[in-house]
Structure formats: C-alpha cells, structure tokens
Amino acid sequence: MKTFAVTGRCIAAPPPDDWRESLTQMLGAKPRRIGTWAELGLYGALRCMADAGEKTLPPDAQIWLGSRRGTYAATDTVLDQLREDLPMPLAFLQTQPSQLLAMLAAKMDWKGHACFVAGTDPGALLRLAAAQAGNGGILLGWLDEMAGGETNWLRLRPSAEAGASFVAAAPDMLFSPQISHVRLDKLELKARLLA
Template identity: 45%
Template sequence: MTTAFLPWRVVACHVELPADWRERLVRNLGERPRRLGVFGELALYGATACLAQAGVATLPGRAMLRVASRSACASATVAALEQLESGGPQPFTFLQGQPSQSLAALSRALRWQGDASFLIDEAPEQAARLACCEAAGRELLLGWVNDLPQAETRWYWLRQSADERLPVFTPETFQAF
C-alpha cells in the first residue's frame, strides 16, 4: 500500500497557550526572538513546543510546513494603520505584518529548508484538508496561529502511517480547537 492511502497520524501535538508562553519560547530557542511581531512569536512558540513534545528540535528535510490563520498578522496590521496618522508604518511594523516573516523565522529556528507556505482561511478544517492533500506521502508540520482577537497557536506534526499506536488525524480534529 502506498503512503497516499494511509491515514494521517499525529506524531506530536501542542494546542495549549500557557500564560508564560513568551518565557517558554525564549527557553525553547535559547534566546529572545528579535524583530518579530506577536504572530511570528506565537508561530515559533507552538511549532517548537510541538516538536519538543516529540523529543526533536529540527523538522525532517522532506517534511512540509504549513501555517494557517483566520487573519494572519492582525496586531501588526492594526499598529501599521495607527502609524498612518503620523506619517506611515515604520519598517519593522511593516515587516511584522508579513506572514512570510514567520515562515523564515520557523525555518531558521527549526534548522530546516523546504516547502513552507501560509494560508488564510476562515475554516481550520479546510486549511487542514488542503495541507494534507499537498503533503501526501511526506511528513507535515501544520499550525493554526492567530494573534487577534485572542492569541492562539496550535500545532500538529503529522505522518501518513499504518502505526495504530499513533492517533488518527482528520481535518475535523484540526477544527476542534
């Protein structure tokens, strides 16, 4: 049986956002992230915590990385709009409003190069369904990150496998949070 027909299994999952998540992020990275907005920091925290749960610090080379969100870097966008009153957004605010900055930060933190992309969708299960279709036969690190109206970062490291010791993942599982 080819891997394309095997169910997606959860290798690791991290869905909680503790009050001290920023301090934990610094511990996970070994340093405070620089020039990242809240969205990028949330993505870094969730992804590193998910992989740490599996006892690894790097993402396998053949894996795909997908970050999905309802509204992307909303807090940076709000800050940029506020800065328009005084002459326009500052360069770091502008950069923090770009979701691609979180992908670059994730790649650097996970010491990984590969297929990474960002998706905005109102429905988490739709984002998960698309990511699973794209990643068929590969491993997938899938995150759902939002900074407004409430901070959330939820991550799944998935692999298609017949290993029944690992829980099955479905797009509806991704929506459940």
C-alpha cells in the first residue's frame, strides 16, 4: 500500500483561453519548434510545479505521463509530408511523445527517470508510477490535445497519512481538485478528500 499527498496540481480540461500567454510567461519566451501537444504539456507541468512551490524535482523523483491520443496531430502532419518528400526534422521529433519529457527535464534543469505510457487510464498510470516511486515522489501528467485539450498534472509526495478516511475512487477522479491524498491499496485506487 502506497499513499501520496497531492502537494501541487494543475487541472486544465480544457485549458484557459490564455494558456499560451501563460506558458510564454513561465518560459520567459515564446516556445519555438514544439507542437501544440508538447506546449500544452509544458504549460500544465510548470503550472503544477509552481502550485507545489518547486522550481525543479529532486533527483530521485520521477515524471510519468499518459495520453489517449498523444502526438496524433503531429503524426498526421508528418504522414502528409511523407507523401512527396521527407518530413521536416522537427516535425518528426514532434511525433515522439517522449520529447516532451526531455523538454520538461531541460526546463527544470533536472535529470532523472521519466516515462510515457500510451493509451491507458490515469489509474493504471499511477499504479506503474507508484511501483517505482522513491522518496522524491512523482510528477504525474495526463495530456491530450483533442476536444479542446486537457493537461492535468499532480505533484505527489510519499505520505505516511493513515486513517480510515480514504474512499474508493474511480480513475477519472484522480484529477479532482477535491482530493488531498491518493492511495493504492493492492489494485484499488482510494482517495482522501480535502476537509
């Protein structure tokens, strides 16, 4: 059984209209050469880190990212380019979801374990992350750009929180702003609500 405290979050589904401006502000410059999916990811992750009051992650923290459709828009673009020529190099890189992990690591000047999991659900993503998480905890993200987009992130730190106040939670509840702690009890996801 592992319990985590939610020490920061960004719940943006869909993101606010001014999310690009906010991202530019956080980066200190307009992002270049990255696709919308990665921009959305950076926006959510950096907002989450700011909410947690952290500029970077501890070396033993981990980043886990999931998505239903990932970089499908960038992939469509490259497939179109490939009909008559080679794709643009940066366009090809944008088809690789794990590029976002590198960008995020670079932005935070951090090196560590980061992993992209495709097509699962947030609960299964947390299960994989929790199995490997150390004392530095997890930065856990869920990101898609279709249907207005969503970029949901949690900063999770290991917690010794005990007690019977945890209730069973559906995977989609993971990103509820009402949750203060999450717990994996065998295969069951449980949550403790904010007082």
